[in-house]
Amino acid sequence: MNYSCNRMSREQLFDWINMVSFAVVETALYLDTHPCDEEAMKFYHEVLEMRKNAIMEYSNHFEPLTLDLAGGNKGKWEWVMSPWPWEGGNC
Amino acid sequence: MSDCRCNRGMTQRNSRDRNEKCMDEFPVGMAYVPWQNWNQIYELDKALNNGTLFPELDKPFIGRRACR
Numbered sequence: 001m002n003y004s005c006n007r008m009s010r011e012q013l014f015d016w017i018n019m020v021s022f023a024v025v026e027t028a029l030y031l032d033t034h035p036c037d038e039e040a041m042k043f044y045h046e047v048l049e050m051r052k053n054a055i056m057e058y059s060n061h062f063e064p065l066t067l068d069l070a071g072g073n074k075g076k077w078e079w080v081m082s083p084w085p086w087e088g089g090n091c
Numbered sequence: 092m093s094d095c096r097c098n099r100g101m102t103q104r105n106s107r108d109r110n111e112k113c114m115d116e117f118p119v120g121m122a123y124v125p126w127q128n129w130n131q132i133y134e135l136d137k138a139l140n141n142g143t144l145f146p147e148l149d150k151p152f153i154g155r156r157a158c159r
Binding site: 018019020022023026027030033037040043047 | 144145
């Protein structure tokens with residue numbers, strides 16, 4: 001299942017970020033007890049990359065989700081100006 | 092498969108054999124958890140909805156003895 005992030009609405013992209021973040025955490029927990037499992041490691045890097053792209057896409061198209069992207073690329077402090085993810089019953 | 096400390100020097104391959112063949116060598120009165128291996132995983136939307144990425148860990152509580 002691979003979403004291409006650029007044609008997604010805010011809600012779809014937000015949902016996708018939740019899904020892919022969950023997969024990253026689940027795989028990390030598995031790797032904690034199976035640090036040598038190469039298949040798990042491969043999947044971990046896959047979903048981690050997907051998560052990074054999705055969050056970057058969300059930050060560019062909507063607003064920053066994480067503090068490290070809060071400055072935004074337009075040089076103004078978007079962090080506090082944009083609606084919080086939970087506003088409007090989004091999550 | 093490189094040796095690694097996750098199985099105290101056992102490779103992933105022979106840790107699975109150890110589990111299957113010599114359960115009777117294990118002392119009685121102890122609890123044992125079979126070793127999980129990376130098999131099939133759920134699609135990401137289903138994983139989030141079911142609360143696990145791994146079908147073998149997907150055991151929803153349904154109020155009585157659950158057997159599929």
